[in-house]
Amino acid sequence: MRLTAQDVRRYGKRLSNWGRWGDDDELGTLNHIGAEQIAAALALPRANRSVSLAIDFGADGPMPDQGRYNPKHVMVETGATMELPGGFRYADDTVEMSLQAATQWDSLAHVFYDGMLYNGRPSSLVTESGAAANAITAVRDGVVGRGVLLDVARQRGIPWLEPGTAIQPDELAACAAAQGVGVRRGDLVLVRTGAVGQQLAAGTWDPSFVFGPSAGLGFACAEWMSVNEIAAVAADNVAVEVMPGEVDDCLMPLHMVCQRDMGLIFGEIFNLERLSTACAASGRYEFLLVAPPLPFVGAVGSPVNPLAIL
Template identity: 50%
Template sequence: MITAVPVMRELGRKVRNWGRWGADDERGTTNLITPGRVAAAAGLVRTGEVFDLGIPLDGDGPQPGGYRINPIRLMSETGHEQVLPGGFKWADDYVFMPLQAGSQYDSLAHVHYDEQLYNGHPASGLNVKGADKCGIHTQAKGIAGRGVLLDVARFRGVEWLDLGSVIGPDELDMVAAAQGVEVGPGDILLIRTGWRAKFLADQDAAGFMAGEPGLGLGCASWLRERDVAVVGSDNFGVEVMPGENAGAMFELHMVLIRDMGMTLAEMLDLEQLATACAADGAYDFFYTGAPLKFTRGVGSPINPLAIR
């Protein structure tokens, strides 16, 4: 019997991008977002509508506690006790949060296996000071270009997909065909499962994080064949959870991040964007979402925007 782990490793070898952009590369598939592609994507702004795809960074987020919590914001100054010339008052605040508490990017240092990061960089460079290779700061120019929404939930005619529901490459093709949109090189691909809508409906953080519908392992080859630059979703991990293979976890993460060098965007709010796309049948747009420049960070909060 073929076990899950060898299958994942073999797939990783087939789709691997190591050396494609040089032996020292730390950015991976965002190299596919060329200046020409960014300029072309700007032409997708038709009405000037701006859609905020980030979830609020507050205590009502989907993190149930444990290894990740929702953001905690503390006021350090309110101005009420200040006595300054001319009546000037000022306020200031601090925030304490995991860098991946809300809408966020996984850096290429976020996951690894067999002691190697993307492009063969040694995983030993991950230590208490962060990642010496592939940190989120390597994406500091931001991620901007042609965004494409594939609304799988709407295609299936449901508000949200069931926990554990697998989205395969054939279904991605069917959704794209039904929407009249093509996915191509340098695209930022967003997958709507409805998982954010479910959280808004039931406000169950533990349920949101207990598992999810999402992409199956077979989608790695589909993404590689189309040279997608970034893939994101409205769930917490892009891929289906529990995974398809017993005895393994986050296999798609390992293949996409470690082997392909693909940045993942997670916990997006795609609801208003999906409604607008369905109304006029236009499922591509200009996407922009810069990470915060946390040196050696393995992830970053984002406030991504879709502009149509």
């Protein structure tokens, strides 16, 4: 039986973390990362190697330039005609882009419903001036810890999942078990569907990457993430969750429950291809993940260059 919007609200109420870490909390499930978790994560690197999980930020990126805009990079000074003392010259540049145009984190002010943000704050706090609460600046210190790659596509033995494929909790658990990695409290979980790899193999970003069907997490994964007390989740698709969703009268039900009720931030459009290869070669799917957002004041999302340190 298909779920409805009312079912989503019931799940949200049951999985809610409102007040769990205090009425003034803006970190949400990043509170699961404490000193113990960070110390354990710092002990993970063995290969003295870091892998960037960002796609290239450029004008030919995945966005349709409608609503969200790819980066527009402009040189404002090249130094070519300068005549400065001692032969000194310099170059300067600027960029204009949507903060969620490429590899990025959502803040807990990004998604809301019924007039409320995470932790019982009114959605009226998000205005044309930005978010006065739950903005991306609230998590500037918090996105570092034990990263775990759940390489669903590799575990299935395929380069990428078919668009519209819903990944369910039992498959996440089976993938972790097959890879010999447990999911623990405070983990930063990365889920590879192969979506970015498919685009890179094609050499161009198909408009369907943003607007079309996408493999991703099914709605039932909200409870799996809650039970396992993960700190954050990221994937290599545009929404983390499967599109179209599994609830007919909700656009993004997993966003609704995870971000607004649980306080769980989403990372989107992560490039997990090189990490997939590295983890498969070493047989280790855990690593130190350092992925702080840029602290744009009032922003509801931020670009990021996540580093997996192996």
